[in-house]
Amino acid sequence: MSNIRHALTVKRADDFAAWYQEVISAADMAEESGVRGCMVIKPWGYGIWERVQYLLDQRIKDTGHDNCYFPIFIPLSNFEREAEHVEGFAKEMAVVTHHRLITNGKGRLVPDPEAKLEEPLVVRPTSETIIGDAMARWIQSWRDLPLKMNQWANVVRWEMRTRMFLRTSEFLWQEGHTAHDGEAEAKEHTLRMLEVYRSCAEEDLAMPVIAGEKPENERFPGAVETWSIEAMMQDGKALQAGTSHYLGTNFSEAAGIKFQNKDGDQELCHTTSWGVSTRMIGGVIMTHGDDDGLRVPPTIAPWQVVILPMLRGKDEDADAAIVDYCDSLKDLLEGAITCGEKVRAMVDKSHGKAAAKRWNWVRKGAPIVVEVGSRDMDNGVVSLLRRDALWAESGKPDFHAPSKADAAEQIPAILEEIQTKLFTEARDRRDANITRDIATMDQLTEFYNDNAQYPGWVEVQWSKPTGPALEQVVEQLKALKLTIRNVPMNAEPNDSPCIFTGEVAVERIYVARAY
RNA sequence: CGGGACGUGGCGCAGUCCGGUAGCGCACUACACUGGGGGUGUAGGGGUCGGAGGUUCGAAUCCUCUCGUCCCGACCA
Numbered sequence: 001m002s003n004i005r006h007a008l009t010v011k012r013a014d015d016f017a018a019w020y021q022e023v024i025s026a027a028d029m030a031e032e033s034g035v036r037g038c039m040v041i042k043p044w045g046y047g048i049w050e051r052v053q054y055l056l057d058q059r060i061k062d063t064g065h066d067n068c069y070f071p072i073f074i075p076l077s078n079f080e081r082e083a084e085h086v087e088g089f090a091k092e093m094a095v096v097t098h099h100r101l102i103t104n105g106k107g108r109l110v111p112d113p114e115a116k117l118e119e120p121l122v123v124r125p126t127s128e129t130i131i132g133d134a135m136a137r138w139i140q141s142w143r144d145l146p147l148k149m150n151q152w153a154n155v156v157r158w159e160m161r162t163r164m165f166l167r168t169s170e171f172l173w174q175e176g177h178t179a180h181d182g183e184a185e186a187k188e189h190t191l192r193m194l195e196v197y198r199s200c201a202e203e204d205l206a207m208p209v210i211a212g213e214k215p216e217n218e219r220f221p222g223a224v225e226t227w228s229i230e231a232m233m234q235d236g237k238a239l240q241a242g243t244s245h246y247l248g249t250n251f252s253e254a255a256g257i258k259f260q261n262k263d264g265d266q267e268l269c270h271t272t273s274w275g276v277s278t279r280m281i282g283g284v285i286m287t288h289g290d291d292d293g294l295r296v297p298p299t300i301a302p303w304q305v306v307i308l309p310m311l312r313g314k315d316e317d318a319d320a321a322i323v324d325y326c327d328s329l330k331d332l333l334e335g336a337i338t339c340g341e342k343v344r345a346m347v348d349k350s351h352g353k354a355a356a357k358r359w360n361w362v363r364k365g366a367p368i369v370v371e372v373g374s375r376d377m378d379n380g381v382v383s384l385l386r387r388d389a390l391w392a393e394s395g396k397p398d399f400h401a402p403s404k405a406d407a408a409e410q411i412p413a414i415l416e417e418i419q420t421k422l423f424t425e426a427r428d429r430r431d432a433n434i435t436r437d438i439a440t441m442d443q444l445t446e447f448y449n450d451n452a453q454y455p456g457w458v459e460v461q462w463s464k465p466t467g468p469a470l471e472q473v474v475e476q477l478k479a480l481k482l483t484i485r486n487v488p489m490n491a492e493p494n495d496s497p498c499i500f501t502g503e504v505a506v507e508r509i510y511v512a513r514a515y
Numbered sequence: 516c517g518g519g520a521c522g523u524g525g526c527g528c529a530g531u532c533c534g535g536u537a538g539c540g541c542a543c544u545a546c547a548c549u550g551g552g553g554g555u556g557u558a559g560g561g562g563u564c565g566g567a568g569g570u571u572c573g574a575a576u577c578c579u580c581u582c583g584u585c586c587c588g589a590c591c592a
Contacts, residue, residue, distance in 0.1 A: 005553075009527090017586080025526085034565095034583070092591075160516060160590060167592070220592090228592090240592060279592065312550075355553045356542095373551060383551080397552080515592090 004395045007292040007363050016235040023285050024164050026363040027294040037162035037169030044364050045165075045281060047302030049172065052280055053152065055204045055299070056174065059196045065148040065176060072154070073121035074130045081129060081254035088221020092158040094123040123156040128222065128247070128273055131177045132255035139269060141260050142181050146189070147269075150176040165282035166239070166515050173277035179257055179269040183248070186270035187225070190246040193274040194227045197242035205280065206297035206423035207231050207287045208430050209241055210510065212486030216466055217474050220273075224248035230485045230510065232430040233286035236456040238485045238512040241283050244274035282515075287426050294365030295387050297422050298339055298415040305333055305345040305411060306366045307382075310354040310373035318374060323349065325377045325404070329370065332408035338415040358397075362387065367418050368411060371399075382407050388418045434459055434510075439496050441476065444511070448480050457485065457512040461505030463498035473500045477511060485510040 008026055010019045024030055029045030041049065057067070073096060080086055100115035124130070131149065139147060152174050159169050176193060180186040194211050201209045209229035219226040223245040231241045249268040251257065257269040288295040298304045307326045311319040326347045333345040348357055354371065361369050362385075371383040383399045384407055392398035402410060433456030438444050448455050465473060477483060486509070493505040 007553085021585085032584070036583070088591090157591075159592095161588095171592085173592090243592070275592085277592070310551075314550095353553085355551095359553055371552080375551065399551090 004391050007359050011291045012234060012289070019289075019291075020282075020286060021164070023289045023294050023363075027365060028360075028363075029281070029285075029294070030164055032164075035169075037159055039164050039168055041172075041278070044302065048281055048284070048296060048300055049278055051300040051302060052200075052204065053174070056196075056200050056276065057150075057152070059200055060150050060174070060176060063148075063192060063196060065150045065178075067151060068149050069151050069153065070124075070127050070130050070134070072124055074124050074127070076120045076122055078133060079122050079129050082222045082251055084250070085128065085222035085254075089125045089157070093125060094156045094158055096121040096123065124153070125155055125157045126273075126275070127151065127153070127155075127175055128177065128251050128271075129255065132251045132257055132271070135177070135179050135252075135269065135271070136256045136258070139179060139257060139259050142262055145179060145181045145259060145269065146185065147179040148176075148189075149178065150174055163282070163515075165278055165285070167279070171277050171279065173275050175273060175275040178272045179252070180271070181259065181261070181267070181269070183270050186248075186272050187246050190225065190227060190244045190272045190274070193272070194229065194242075194244040197229050197244065197274070197276055200276075201229055201231065201241055201280075201283075202423065204297070204299045205284055205287075206299070206419055206426065207241065207280075207283055208423065208427040210486065210488050212488040212491075212510070214243075214486050215484045215509070216470055218484065220245045222247060222250050224250065228486050230512075231283050231287060232426075232433060232457060232512075233283070233515070234289070234429070235286070236433055236451075236454040236513070238457060238483075238510070238514040239279070239283050239286065240485075240514070241280055242274070242276040245272060247271045247273060288365070288422050292390055293363030295422065296365040296367060298367045298419045301344070301365070301367055303344050303346045303366055304338065304415050305330075305343060305368045305370060306361045307345060307347045307370045307372065308354050308357055308361070309347065309349065310371055312374075322372055322374060322377055323347070326370075326372050329372070329382060329404055329408060332404075333411060336408065336412045338412035339419055343412055343415070358385075362390065367415055370407065376401070380404055384411075386414065386418065388421055433457065439499060441499060444482075444499065445480060448482065448513075455513065457510050459508055459510055460499040461493045461496045462507060462509050463501045463503040464506050465498075465501055469501070476500065481513050482511050483514050485512050485514065 008022050010022045012019045027044060028042055030039045030041045033040045097117055097120050098111035098115050099117060100112040101109040102112040104110045135147060154170055154172050156170050159167050162168050178189055180189060198209055198211045201207045209231045211229050214226040214228050225246040227244045228240050229242045231239045233239055249270055251271050252268040258266050259269060261267045285294055307330055309322045309326045311322060330345045330347050333343040336343045358369055365387055367387050369385045376382050381401045381403050383401055385397055385399055389398060435456060436459045438447055438458050438460060444458060487507045491508045493508050496505060497503060498505045
């Protein structure tokens with residue numbers, strides 16, 4: 001029905017996984033590195049990450065945390081202290097055993113047997129243990145609490161199967177670590193940071209999420225409670241986009257994080273940790289991308305407005321005049337505020353044909369592209385293209401031609417409109433793909449068999465089984481490739497019985513296929 | 516880590532079965548035409564065929580090993 005010539009070759013509906021990869025390469029976000037499971041993040045992808053970093057960093061600082069940096073290497077013995085934690089991570093660790101290389105006589109470099117480390121170092125998969133060590137040194141009295149820290153770092157988890165941004169062996173993240181006087185305060189803080197993640201995801205990334213508690217079997221190794229924000233991707237799968245853990249006294253016991261309370265007694269701290277990673281970028285792609293590439297929400301777009309001078313290369317003076325005209329629009333825009341910040345506008349003066357450059361920016365998902373040719377300039381207008389409303393009825397790019405002054409005035413509001421629109425579109429799509437009228441395992445099985453391609457999520461009632469009973473539920477779900485995502489906050493069960501056990505339900509849970 | 520597919524100029528591919536010294540499309544460079552929209556033509560540049568070893572007079576092609584990618588499982592953020 002459509003004669004649109006899309007900017008990508010693969011459509012979401014035809015092959016979502018292939019589409020995802022095409023977006024990443026077509027938008028020039030990242031590429032394979034030749035190192036197993038590791039990627040090169042290119043300027044456009046990293047620029048988006050820097051925006052996320054900047055905005056989340058503000059939110060983390062606003063909630064009273066200081067940034068710091070701990071070593072990438074953790075002594076093995078240090079890592080061994082918390083039993084569940086070790087068990088959880090042991091099978092995916094990179095280990096450093098030598099500190100020198102020598103040539104083996106065949107022109108190859110090999111680790112020098114003479115330079116073997118007395119104690120191997122593990123490359124951090126997360127930093128609870130080494131930060132716990134520091135907390136134990138730094139905390140003496142109740143006056144030292146709460147201790148609230150954050151670090152931006154890379155971590156390594158030796159993954160069997162990797163996907164760009166979603167699961168890479170090395171990834172970038174922030175990890176927050178706090179120590180508190182008592183369970184209540186620590187739990188409250190766990191939820192406060194979950195709320196920080198929710199607001200960052202929804203307000204900054206325009207990615208709707210459901211915040212809730214993970215079931216027992218999905219807990220972080222060593223945690224007492226694990227909470228998450230879960231986002232629905234356009235193929236109906238769930239993406240865990242951030243986690244916040246209440247660690248109880250597990251790590252305090254292991255590392256000796258103690259304080260003297262007001263009564264003079266020694267007490268263990270209750271700790272928390274929480275993180276979001278470059279996986280968020282994968283979430284943005286699969287939430288907002290379309291058949292023309294990425295669509296970056298204006299708040300996290302490195303450039304919100306890309307101005308393309310259409311140069312002929314024939315008449316230097318004429319071309320220079322067009323560039324000046326573009327620069328003057330950029331100057332006007334930079335004096336304006338959108339989404340609480342100065343508008344980020346750039347004039348793309350790179351070589352290359354203007355039309356090709358336009359499609360590159362469409363694929364990258366710049367929210368607004370403004371083209372300026374000699375006729376625009378003569379008429380005092382610009383040609384404005386919105387990434388969220390790319391195509392006109394005719395099947396051609398839907399250019400608008402406001403005057404330069406009008407464009408400068410309207411663009412800040414348009415950007416805010418795009419931000420809101422991307423969010424509401426994603427939220428409506430998610431809500432439309434949550435099914436709530438499934439009461440039995442048979443119905444659940446039927447539902448996922450009938451909707452193999454875009455099944456979405458199912459909300460069911462459950463009795464919150466634990467231990468072996470929960471294992472059974474997990475196995476049942478696994479047969480359908482399903483997982484329990486989380487237990488949404490403030491959601492009372494209705495009066496249906498538990499879908500798994502038939503007992504009285506105590507909670508609602510989301511069940512979905514997941515990344 | 517199991518099962519499958521694959522790796523050939525920047526990208527997408529043909530050639531591999533049946534060994535004879537590498538080709539197509541897009542992109543790129545130059546020139547010309549064109550000029551409000553992903554343009555056309557002509558002429559060019561670029562690859563020791565993922566890597567190592569082997570068989571052979573000769574290997575992209577056959578054999579062995581290895582690295583990497585994708586899909587499906589298991590595992591996990």
